[in-house]
Amino acid sequence: MAQTATTTDCVYCGGHGYVQLLLGGSETCCGCQGTGSETEDDGVSKIFVGDIPK
Numbered sequence: 224m225a226q227t228a229t230t231t232d233c234v235y236c237g238g239h240g241y242v243q244l245l246l247g248g249s250e251t252c253c254g255c256q257g258t259g260s261e262t263e264d265d266g267v268s269k270i271f272v273g274d275i276p277k
Contacts, residue, residue, distance in 0.1 A: 230260045 232238035235254035243249050251257040 233259055233261050 233240075233252055233255035236242050236252035236259065238259045240252055240255065240257040240259040241249045242252050252259075255261055
């Protein structure tokens with residue numbers, strides 16, 4: 224079976240590549256590393272360091 228990949232706007236930054244901080248300024252989105260899009264591969268899931276139980 225061939226795997227397919229689709230590209231969608233990042234759910235964290237809305238496709239901008241950065242997030243606005245509450246106290247001013249912005250920083251690179253941790254969800255897409257500044258690209259503004261996410262690639263979703265079949266059968267592969269993303270795990271962020273903050274999601275790992277201690």
